[in-house]
Amino acid sequence: MRRAVRAAAYALLPAEVVLAVCLVAGVRIPAAVLLGAEAAVVALLGAEAVLYVRLRRRGLGRRAAVRALVPEPVARLLGHELRLMVSLVRWAARRPDGAGRPGTRAFGHARDQAAYLYGFAFVCVVETVGMSYLLASWPVVHAVVLVLDVYTVLFVLGLHAASVTRPHLLDGAVLRVRQGAHTDLAIPLERIAAVRRELRFSHEREEGVLNLAVASQTSLTVELSEPVTAVRLLGGPYPVRLVRCHADAARALAEALGQALTRARTAPSPAPGRPG
Incomplete structure:
Protein backbone atom coordinates (compact mmCIF):
# COMPACT_ATOMS: atom_id res chain seq x y z
CA MET A 1 0.00 0.00 0.00
CA ARG A 2 2.90 2.33 0.79
CA ARG A 3 4.30 1.97 -2.73
CA ALA A 4 0.88 2.56 -4.28
CA VAL A 5 0.38 5.75 -2.26
CA ARG A 6 3.83 7.03 -3.18
CA ALA A 7 3.23 6.28 -6.88
CA ALA A 8 -0.10 8.12 -6.68
CA ALA A 9 1.63 11.11 -5.10
CA TYR A 10 4.24 11.20 -7.88
CA ALA A 11 1.46 11.13 -10.50
CA LEU A 12 -0.84 13.61 -8.74
CA LEU A 13 1.71 16.35 -8.09
CA PRO A 14 2.49 17.08 -11.79
CA ALA A 15 -1.24 16.99 -12.56
CA GLU A 16 -1.93 19.58 -9.87
CA VAL A 17 0.85 21.79 -11.24
CA VAL A 18 -0.66 21.57 -14.75
CA LEU A 19 -4.09 22.50 -13.40
CA ALA A 20 -2.65 25.45 -11.47
CA VAL A 21 -0.86 26.74 -14.58
CA CYS A 22 -4.05 26.42 -16.62
CA LEU A 23 -6.05 28.32 -14.00
CA VAL A 24 -3.47 31.11 -13.85
CA ALA A 25 -3.44 31.32 -17.66
CA GLY A 26 -7.22 31.72 -17.71
CA VAL A 27 -8.02 28.35 -19.31
CA ARG A 28 -11.54 27.20 -18.57
CA ILE A 29 -11.49 23.82 -16.89
CA PRO A 30 -14.69 21.76 -16.46
CA ALA A 31 -16.00 21.71 -12.91
CA ALA A 32 -15.98 17.89 -12.92
CA VAL A 33 -12.20 17.89 -13.58
CA LEU A 34 -11.52 20.33 -10.73
CA LEU A 35 -13.77 18.36 -8.40
CA GLY A 36 -12.02 15.10 -9.35
CA ALA A 37 -8.59 16.63 -8.77
CA GLU A 38 -9.56 17.92 -5.34
CA ALA A 39 -11.13 14.57 -4.45
CA ALA A 40 -7.91 12.81 -5.48
CA VAL A 41 -5.88 15.11 -3.23
CA VAL A 42 -8.20 14.48 -0.29
CA ALA A 43 -8.05 10.72 -0.89
CA LEU A 44 -4.25 10.82 -1.06
CA LEU A 45 -4.01 12.76 2.19
CA GLY A 46 -6.41 10.31 3.82
CA ALA A 47 -4.33 7.32 2.67
CA GLU A 48 -1.17 8.99 3.99
CA ALA A 49 -2.87 9.55 7.35
CA VAL A 50 -3.97 5.90 7.54
CA LEU A 51 -0.46 4.69 6.75
CA TYR A 52 1.00 7.05 9.33
CA VAL A 53 -1.31 5.69 12.04
CA ARG A 54 -0.44 2.10 11.09
CA LEU A 55 3.28 2.80 11.26
CA ARG A 56 2.90 4.45 14.66
CA ARG A 57 0.97 1.42 15.94
CA ARG A 58 3.85 -0.78 14.81
CA GLY A 59 6.12 1.08 17.20
CA LEU A 60 7.76 3.62 14.91
CA GLY A 61 8.41 7.11 16.27
CA ARG A 62 7.03 10.23 14.64
CA ARG A 63 10.14 11.01 12.62
CA ALA A 64 10.63 7.38 11.58
CA ALA A 65 7.02 7.18 10.41
CA VAL A 66 7.36 10.36 8.38
CA ARG A 67 10.62 9.09 6.82
CA ALA A 68 8.85 5.87 5.83
CA LEU A 69 6.11 7.82 4.03
CA VAL A 70 8.02 10.74 2.52
CA PRO A 71 11.03 10.21 0.19
CA GLU A 72 14.22 11.40 1.85
CA PRO A 73 15.05 14.11 -0.75
CA VAL A 74 11.57 15.60 -0.38
CA ALA A 75 11.73 15.45 3.41
CA ARG A 76 15.16 17.09 3.45
CA LEU A 77 14.06 19.89 1.12
CA LEU A 78 10.99 20.56 3.26
CA GLY A 79 13.17 20.48 6.36
CA HIS A 80 15.54 22.97 4.78
CA GLU A 81 12.66 25.34 4.00
CA LEU A 82 11.38 25.01 7.56
CA ARG A 83 14.81 25.73 9.04
CA LEU A 84 15.04 28.90 6.94
CA MET A 85 11.74 30.16 8.32
CA VAL A 86 12.74 29.22 11.88
CA SER A 87 16.02 31.07 11.35
CA LEU A 88 14.08 34.25 10.57
CA VAL A 89 12.38 33.97 13.96
CA ARG A 90 15.70 33.26 15.71
CA TRP A 91 17.29 36.20 13.91
CA ALA A 92 14.56 38.56 15.05
CA ALA A 93 14.78 37.20 18.61
CA ARG A 94 18.62 37.25 18.55
CA ARG A 95 18.84 33.63 19.66
CA PRO A 96 21.58 31.82 17.69
CA ASP A 97 21.30 28.05 17.50
CA GLY A 98 23.75 26.30 19.83
CA ALA A 99 25.44 29.45 21.13
CA GLY A 100 25.47 30.23 24.83
CA ARG A 101 26.05 26.67 26.01
CA PRO A 102 28.62 26.29 28.81
CA GLY A 103 32.07 25.62 27.39
CA THR A 104 31.01 26.33 23.81
CA ARG A 105 32.36 29.21 21.73
CA ALA A 106 30.56 30.53 18.66
CA PHE A 107 32.25 32.01 15.59
CA GLY A 108 30.12 33.84 13.05
CA HIS A 109 30.63 33.52 9.31
CA ALA A 110 27.83 35.60 7.71
CA ARG A 111 29.32 39.11 7.67
CA ASP A 112 30.86 39.02 4.19
CA GLN A 113 27.70 37.80 2.48
CA ALA A 114 25.34 40.33 4.06
CA ALA A 115 25.76 43.08 1.45
CA TYR A 116 24.90 41.03 -1.63
CA LEU A 117 22.05 39.13 0.06
CA TYR A 118 20.51 42.40 1.24
CA GLY A 119 20.92 43.71 -2.30
CA PHE A 120 19.29 40.61 -3.73
CA ALA A 121 16.40 40.94 -1.28
CA PHE A 122 15.94 44.59 -2.30
CA VAL A 123 15.78 43.59 -5.97
CA CYS A 124 13.14 40.98 -5.10
CA VAL A 125 11.10 43.62 -3.26
CA VAL A 126 11.28 45.94 -6.29
CA GLU A 127 10.19 43.06 -8.53
CA THR A 128 7.28 42.31 -6.18
CA VAL A 129 6.04 45.89 -6.38
CA GLY A 130 6.49 46.03 -10.16
CA MET A 131 4.71 42.74 -10.83
CA SER A 132 1.91 43.72 -8.48
CA TYR A 133 1.34 46.86 -10.54
CA LEU A 134 1.59 45.11 -13.93
CA LEU A 135 -0.78 42.28 -12.97
CA ALA A 136 -3.40 44.38 -11.22
CA SER A 137 -5.92 43.66 -14.02
CA TRP A 138 -5.63 39.86 -13.57
CA PRO A 139 -6.65 39.15 -9.95
CA VAL A 140 -5.91 35.40 -9.96
CA VAL A 141 -2.50 35.78 -11.58
CA HIS A 142 -1.76 38.77 -9.34
CA ALA A 143 -2.53 36.77 -6.19
CA VAL A 144 -0.42 33.77 -7.23
CA VAL A 145 2.58 35.88 -8.29
CA LEU A 146 2.32 38.02 -5.16
CA VAL A 147 2.49 34.95 -2.92
CA LEU A 148 5.50 33.62 -4.85
CA ASP A 149 7.29 36.99 -4.75
CA VAL A 150 6.73 37.48 -1.02
CA TYR A 151 7.97 33.96 -0.34
CA THR A 152 11.04 34.64 -2.47
CA VAL A 153 11.87 37.69 -0.35
CA LEU A 154 11.46 35.63 2.83
CA PHE A 155 13.57 32.85 1.32
CA VAL A 156 16.46 35.21 0.53
CA LEU A 157 16.31 36.79 3.99
CA GLY A 158 16.10 33.28 5.46
CA LEU A 159 19.35 32.32 3.72
CA HIS A 160 21.13 35.13 5.52
CA ALA A 161 19.29 34.53 8.79
CA ALA A 162 20.31 30.86 8.74
CA SER A 163 23.98 31.83 8.42
CA VAL A 164 23.70 34.44 11.18
CA THR A 165 21.91 32.15 13.64
CA ARG A 166 23.98 29.02 12.90
CA PRO A 167 27.62 29.97 13.63
CA ASP A 184 26.18 21.04 9.89
CA LEU A 185 29.29 18.88 10.14
CA ALA A 186 30.55 17.70 13.53
CA ILE A 187 34.30 17.01 13.54
CA PRO A 188 35.73 15.28 16.64
CA LEU A 189 38.92 17.02 17.74
CA GLU A 190 40.84 13.74 17.80
CA ARG A 191 40.36 13.47 14.02
CA ILE A 192 41.87 16.89 13.29
CA ALA A 193 45.47 16.58 12.12
CA ALA A 194 46.18 20.25 11.37
CA VAL A 195 44.47 23.60 11.10
CA ARG A 196 45.71 26.73 9.36
CA ARG A 197 44.51 30.09 8.14
CA GLU A 198 44.36 30.04 4.36
CA LEU A 199 42.48 32.67 2.37
CA ARG A 200 41.20 31.20 -0.91
CA PHE A 201 38.90 32.68 -3.54
CA SER A 202 38.82 29.74 -5.98
CA HIS A 203 37.63 26.27 -5.07
CA GLU A 204 37.83 23.43 -7.56
CA ARG A 205 35.78 20.35 -6.91
CA GLU A 206 38.03 17.68 -5.39
CA GLU A 207 37.29 14.25 -4.02
CA GLY A 208 37.23 14.23 -0.22
CA VAL A 209 37.25 18.04 0.08
CA LEU A 210 34.36 20.04 1.52
CA ASN A 211 34.36 23.73 0.59
CA LEU A 212 32.02 25.91 2.67
CA ALA A 213 32.65 29.21 0.93
CA VAL A 214 31.00 32.45 2.00
CA ALA A 215 31.00 35.20 -0.64
CA SER A 216 33.23 32.88 -2.72
CA GLN A 217 35.95 32.76 -0.07
CA THR A 218 37.26 30.45 2.63
CA SER A 219 39.71 31.51 5.31
CA LEU A 220 40.36 28.36 7.35
CA THR A 221 41.55 24.92 6.30
CA VAL A 222 41.13 21.87 8.54
CA GLU A 223 43.00 18.66 7.66
CA LEU A 224 41.68 15.40 9.10
CA SER A 225 43.56 12.27 10.08
CA GLU A 226 40.42 10.18 9.54
CA PRO A 227 37.49 10.98 7.26
CA VAL A 228 34.18 12.23 8.59
CA THR A 229 30.91 11.85 6.71
CA ALA A 230 29.12 14.98 5.55
CA VAL A 231 25.53 14.81 4.31
CA ARG A 232 24.51 16.57 1.12
CA LEU A 233 21.36 18.66 0.87
CA LEU A 234 19.37 15.75 -0.60
CA GLY A 235 20.76 13.21 1.85
CA GLY A 236 23.72 11.65 0.03
CA PRO A 237 26.71 10.81 2.28
CA TYR A 238 30.05 12.36 1.39
CA PRO A 239 33.27 11.33 3.22
CA VAL A 240 35.70 14.23 3.59
CA ARG A 241 39.32 14.49 4.70
CA LEU A 242 39.78 18.23 4.17
CA VAL A 243 37.38 21.01 5.16
CA ARG A 244 37.69 24.61 4.03
CA CYS A 245 35.37 27.10 5.71
CA HIS A 246 35.10 30.80 6.41
CA ALA A 247 34.82 32.73 9.66
CA ASP A 248 34.47 36.43 10.32
CA ALA A 249 37.28 36.12 12.88
CA ALA A 250 39.37 33.42 11.22
CA ARG A 251 42.45 34.16 13.34
CA ALA A 252 40.48 33.83 16.58
CA LEU A 253 38.92 30.55 15.44
CA ALA A 254 42.28 29.13 14.37
CA GLU A 255 43.86 30.08 17.70
CA ALA A 256 40.95 28.72 19.73
CA LEU A 257 40.98 25.49 17.75
CA GLY A 258 44.74 25.15 18.18
CA GLN A 259 44.41 25.60 21.94
CA ALA A 260 41.57 23.07 22.09
CA LEU A 261 43.67 20.55 20.15
CA THR A 262 46.62 21.09 22.49
CA ARG A 263 44.44 20.54 25.55
CA ALA A 264 42.86 17.44 24.02
CA ARG A 265 46.23 15.91 23.11
CA THR A 266 47.95 16.70 26.41
CA ALA A 267 45.07 15.72 28.69
CA PRO A 268 46.24 13.30 31.40
CA SER A 269 45.34 9.67 30.90
CA PRO A 270 42.83 8.22 33.37
CA ALA A 271 44.35 6.64 36.46
CA PRO A 272 44.62 2.86 36.21
CA GLY A 273 42.30 0.84 38.39
CA ARG A 274 43.45 -0.93 41.51
CA PRO A 275 44.99 -4.33 40.73
CA GLY A 276 42.76 -7.24 41.54
Whole structure:
Protein backbone atom coordinates (compact mmCIF):
# COMPACT_ATOMS: atom_id res chain seq x y z
CA MET A 1 0.00 0.00 0.00
CA ARG A 2 2.90 2.33 0.79
CA ARG A 3 4.30 1.97 -2.73
CA ALA A 4 0.88 2.56 -4.28
CA VAL A 5 0.38 5.75 -2.26
CA ARG A 6 3.83 7.03 -3.18
CA ALA A 7 3.23 6.28 -6.88
CA ALA A 8 -0.10 8.12 -6.68
CA ALA A 9 1.63 11.11 -5.10
CA TYR A 10 4.24 11.20 -7.88
CA ALA A 11 1.46 11.13 -10.50
CA LEU A 12 -0.84 13.61 -8.74
CA LEU A 13 1.71 16.35 -8.09
CA PRO A 14 2.49 17.08 -11.79
CA ALA A 15 -1.24 16.99 -12.56
CA GLU A 16 -1.93 19.58 -9.87
CA VAL A 17 0.85 21.79 -11.24
CA VAL A 18 -0.66 21.57 -14.75
CA LEU A 19 -4.09 22.50 -13.40
CA ALA A 20 -2.65 25.45 -11.47
CA VAL A 21 -0.86 26.74 -14.58
CA CYS A 22 -4.05 26.42 -16.62
CA LEU A 23 -6.05 28.32 -14.00
CA VAL A 24 -3.47 31.11 -13.85
CA ALA A 25 -3.44 31.32 -17.66
CA GLY A 26 -7.22 31.72 -17.71
CA VAL A 27 -8.02 28.35 -19.31
CA ARG A 28 -11.54 27.20 -18.57
CA ILE A 29 -11.49 23.82 -16.89
CA PRO A 30 -14.69 21.76 -16.46
CA ALA A 31 -16.00 21.71 -12.91
CA ALA A 32 -15.98 17.89 -12.92
CA VAL A 33 -12.20 17.89 -13.58
CA LEU A 34 -11.52 20.33 -10.73
CA LEU A 35 -13.77 18.36 -8.40
CA GLY A 36 -12.02 15.10 -9.35
CA ALA A 37 -8.59 16.63 -8.77
CA GLU A 38 -9.56 17.92 -5.34
CA ALA A 39 -11.13 14.57 -4.45
CA ALA A 40 -7.91 12.81 -5.48
CA VAL A 41 -5.88 15.11 -3.23
CA VAL A 42 -8.20 14.48 -0.29
CA ALA A 43 -8.05 10.72 -0.89
CA LEU A 44 -4.25 10.82 -1.06
CA LEU A 45 -4.01 12.76 2.19
CA GLY A 46 -6.41 10.31 3.82
CA ALA A 47 -4.33 7.32 2.67
CA GLU A 48 -1.17 8.99 3.99
CA ALA A 49 -2.87 9.55 7.35
CA VAL A 50 -3.97 5.90 7.54
CA LEU A 51 -0.46 4.69 6.75
CA TYR A 52 1.00 7.05 9.33
CA VAL A 53 -1.31 5.69 12.04
CA ARG A 54 -0.44 2.10 11.09
CA LEU A 55 3.28 2.80 11.26
CA ARG A 56 2.90 4.45 14.66
CA ARG A 57 0.97 1.42 15.94
CA ARG A 58 3.85 -0.78 14.81
CA GLY A 59 6.12 1.08 17.20
CA LEU A 60 7.76 3.62 14.91
CA GLY A 61 8.41 7.11 16.27
CA ARG A 62 7.03 10.23 14.64
CA ARG A 63 10.14 11.01 12.62
CA ALA A 64 10.63 7.38 11.58
CA ALA A 65 7.02 7.18 10.41
CA VAL A 66 7.36 10.36 8.38
CA ARG A 67 10.62 9.09 6.82
CA ALA A 68 8.85 5.87 5.83
CA LEU A 69 6.11 7.82 4.03
CA VAL A 70 8.02 10.74 2.52
CA PRO A 71 11.03 10.21 0.19
CA GLU A 72 14.22 11.40 1.85
CA PRO A 73 15.05 14.11 -0.75
CA VAL A 74 11.57 15.60 -0.38
CA ALA A 75 11.73 15.45 3.41
CA ARG A 76 15.16 17.09 3.45
CA LEU A 77 14.06 19.89 1.12
CA LEU A 78 10.99 20.56 3.26
CA GLY A 79 13.17 20.48 6.36
CA HIS A 80 15.54 22.97 4.78
CA GLU A 81 12.66 25.34 4.00
CA LEU A 82 11.38 25.01 7.56
CA ARG A 83 14.81 25.73 9.04
CA LEU A 84 15.04 28.90 6.94
CA MET A 85 11.74 30.16 8.32
CA VAL A 86 12.74 29.22 11.88
CA SER A 87 16.02 31.07 11.35
CA LEU A 88 14.08 34.25 10.57
CA VAL A 89 12.38 33.97 13.96
CA ARG A 90 15.70 33.26 15.71
CA TRP A 91 17.29 36.20 13.91
CA ALA A 92 14.56 38.56 15.05
CA ALA A 93 14.78 37.20 18.61
CA ARG A 94 18.62 37.25 18.55
CA ARG A 95 18.84 33.63 19.66
CA PRO A 96 21.58 31.82 17.69
CA ASP A 97 21.30 28.05 17.50
CA GLY A 98 23.75 26.30 19.83
CA ALA A 99 25.44 29.45 21.13
CA GLY A 100 25.47 30.23 24.83
CA ARG A 101 26.05 26.67 26.01
CA PRO A 102 28.62 26.29 28.81
CA GLY A 103 32.07 25.62 27.39
CA THR A 104 31.01 26.33 23.81
CA ARG A 105 32.36 29.21 21.73
CA ALA A 106 30.56 30.53 18.66
CA PHE A 107 32.25 32.01 15.59
CA GLY A 108 30.12 33.84 13.05
CA HIS A 109 30.63 33.52 9.31
CA ALA A 110 27.83 35.60 7.71
CA ARG A 111 29.32 39.11 7.67
CA ASP A 112 30.86 39.02 4.19
CA GLN A 113 27.70 37.80 2.48
CA ALA A 114 25.34 40.33 4.06
CA ALA A 115 25.76 43.08 1.45
CA TYR A 116 24.90 41.03 -1.63
CA LEU A 117 22.05 39.13 0.06
CA TYR A 118 20.51 42.40 1.24
CA GLY A 119 20.92 43.71 -2.30
CA PHE A 120 19.29 40.61 -3.73
CA ALA A 121 16.40 40.94 -1.28
CA PHE A 122 15.94 44.59 -2.30
CA VAL A 123 15.78 43.59 -5.97
CA CYS A 124 13.14 40.98 -5.10
CA VAL A 125 11.10 43.62 -3.26
CA VAL A 126 11.28 45.94 -6.29
CA GLU A 127 10.19 43.06 -8.53
CA THR A 128 7.28 42.31 -6.18
CA VAL A 129 6.04 45.89 -6.38
CA GLY A 130 6.49 46.03 -10.16
CA MET A 131 4.71 42.74 -10.83
CA SER A 132 1.91 43.72 -8.48
CA TYR A 133 1.34 46.86 -10.54
CA LEU A 134 1.59 45.11 -13.93
CA LEU A 135 -0.78 42.28 -12.97
CA ALA A 136 -3.40 44.38 -11.22
CA SER A 137 -5.92 43.66 -14.02
CA TRP A 138 -5.63 39.86 -13.57
CA PRO A 139 -6.65 39.15 -9.95
CA VAL A 140 -5.91 35.40 -9.96
CA VAL A 141 -2.50 35.78 -11.58
CA HIS A 142 -1.76 38.77 -9.34
CA ALA A 143 -2.53 36.77 -6.19
CA VAL A 144 -0.42 33.77 -7.23
CA VAL A 145 2.58 35.88 -8.29
CA LEU A 146 2.32 38.02 -5.16
CA VAL A 147 2.49 34.95 -2.92
CA LEU A 148 5.50 33.62 -4.85
CA ASP A 149 7.29 36.99 -4.75
CA VAL A 150 6.73 37.48 -1.02
CA TYR A 151 7.97 33.96 -0.34
CA THR A 152 11.04 34.64 -2.47
CA VAL A 153 11.87 37.69 -0.35
CA LEU A 154 11.46 35.63 2.83
CA PHE A 155 13.57 32.85 1.32
CA VAL A 156 16.46 35.21 0.53
CA LEU A 157 16.31 36.79 3.99
CA GLY A 158 16.10 33.28 5.46
CA LEU A 159 19.35 32.32 3.72
CA HIS A 160 21.13 35.13 5.52
CA ALA A 161 19.29 34.53 8.79
CA ALA A 162 20.31 30.86 8.74
CA SER A 163 23.98 31.83 8.42
CA VAL A 164 23.70 34.44 11.18
CA THR A 165 21.91 32.15 13.64
CA ARG A 166 23.98 29.02 12.90
CA PRO A 167 27.62 29.97 13.63
CA HIS A 168 30.54 27.59 13.84
CA LEU A 169 30.75 26.03 17.32
CA LEU A 170 33.77 24.80 19.25
CA ASP A 171 33.84 22.98 22.56
CA GLY A 172 36.32 20.69 24.23
CA ALA A 173 35.52 17.68 22.06
CA VAL A 174 33.94 18.73 18.75
CA LEU A 175 34.21 21.42 16.09
CA ARG A 176 30.92 22.02 14.27
CA VAL A 177 31.32 23.81 10.96
CA ARG A 178 28.09 25.04 9.41
CA GLN A 179 26.81 26.83 6.36
CA GLY A 180 23.30 28.21 6.11
CA ALA A 181 20.57 25.73 6.99
CA HIS A 182 21.90 22.82 4.91
CA THR A 183 25.35 21.95 6.30
CA ASP A 184 26.18 21.04 9.89
CA LEU A 185 29.29 18.88 10.14
CA ALA A 186 30.55 17.70 13.53
CA ILE A 187 34.30 17.01 13.54
CA PRO A 188 35.73 15.28 16.64
CA LEU A 189 38.92 17.02 17.74
CA GLU A 190 40.84 13.74 17.80
CA ARG A 191 40.36 13.47 14.02
CA ILE A 192 41.87 16.89 13.29
CA ALA A 193 45.47 16.58 12.12
CA ALA A 194 46.18 20.25 11.37
CA VAL A 195 44.47 23.60 11.10
CA ARG A 196 45.71 26.73 9.36
CA ARG A 197 44.51 30.09 8.14
CA GLU A 198 44.36 30.04 4.36
CA LEU A 199 42.48 32.67 2.37
CA ARG A 200 41.20 31.20 -0.91
CA PHE A 201 38.90 32.68 -3.54
CA SER A 202 38.82 29.74 -5.98
CA HIS A 203 37.63 26.27 -5.07
CA GLU A 204 37.83 23.43 -7.56
CA ARG A 205 35.78 20.35 -6.91
CA GLU A 206 38.03 17.68 -5.39
CA GLU A 207 37.29 14.25 -4.02
CA GLY A 208 37.23 14.23 -0.22
CA VAL A 209 37.25 18.04 0.08
CA LEU A 210 34.36 20.04 1.52
CA ASN A 211 34.36 23.73 0.59
CA LEU A 212 32.02 25.91 2.67
CA ALA A 213 32.65 29.21 0.93
CA VAL A 214 31.00 32.45 2.00
CA ALA A 215 31.00 35.20 -0.64
CA SER A 216 33.23 32.88 -2.72
CA GLN A 217 35.95 32.76 -0.07
CA THR A 218 37.26 30.45 2.63
CA SER A 219 39.71 31.51 5.31
CA LEU A 220 40.36 28.36 7.35
CA THR A 221 41.55 24.92 6.30
CA VAL A 222 41.13 21.87 8.54
CA GLU A 223 43.00 18.66 7.66
CA LEU A 224 41.68 15.40 9.10
CA SER A 225 43.56 12.27 10.08
CA GLU A 226 40.42 10.18 9.54
CA PRO A 227 37.49 10.98 7.26
CA VAL A 228 34.18 12.23 8.59
CA THR A 229 30.91 11.85 6.71
CA ALA A 230 29.12 14.98 5.55
CA VAL A 231 25.53 14.81 4.31
CA ARG A 232 24.51 16.57 1.12
CA LEU A 233 21.36 18.66 0.87
CA LEU A 234 19.37 15.75 -0.60
CA GLY A 235 20.76 13.21 1.85
CA GLY A 236 23.72 11.65 0.03
CA PRO A 237 26.71 10.81 2.28
CA TYR A 238 30.05 12.36 1.39
CA PRO A 239 33.27 11.33 3.22
CA VAL A 240 35.70 14.23 3.59
CA ARG A 241 39.32 14.49 4.70
CA LEU A 242 39.78 18.23 4.17
CA VAL A 243 37.38 21.01 5.16
CA ARG A 244 37.69 24.61 4.03
CA CYS A 245 35.37 27.10 5.71
CA HIS A 246 35.10 30.80 6.41
CA ALA A 247 34.82 32.73 9.66
CA ASP A 248 34.47 36.43 10.32
CA ALA A 249 37.28 36.12 12.88
CA ALA A 250 39.37 33.42 11.22
CA ARG A 251 42.45 34.16 13.34
CA ALA A 252 40.48 33.83 16.58
CA LEU A 253 38.92 30.55 15.44
CA ALA A 254 42.28 29.13 14.37
CA GLU A 255 43.86 30.08 17.70
CA ALA A 256 40.95 28.72 19.73
CA LEU A 257 40.98 25.49 17.75
CA GLY A 258 44.74 25.15 18.18
CA GLN A 259 44.41 25.60 21.94
CA ALA A 260 41.57 23.07 22.09
CA LEU A 261 43.67 20.55 20.15
CA THR A 262 46.62 21.09 22.49
CA ARG A 263 44.44 20.54 25.55
CA ALA A 264 42.86 17.44 24.02
CA ARG A 265 46.23 15.91 23.11
CA THR A 266 47.95 16.70 26.41
CA ALA A 267 45.07 15.72 28.69
CA PRO A 268 46.24 13.30 31.40
CA SER A 269 45.34 9.67 30.90
CA PRO A 270 42.83 8.22 33.37
CA ALA A 271 44.35 6.64 36.46
CA PRO A 272 44.62 2.86 36.21
CA GLY A 273 42.30 0.84 38.39
CA ARG A 274 43.45 -0.93 41.51
CA PRO A 275 44.99 -4.33 40.73
CA GLY A 276 42.76 -7.24 41.54
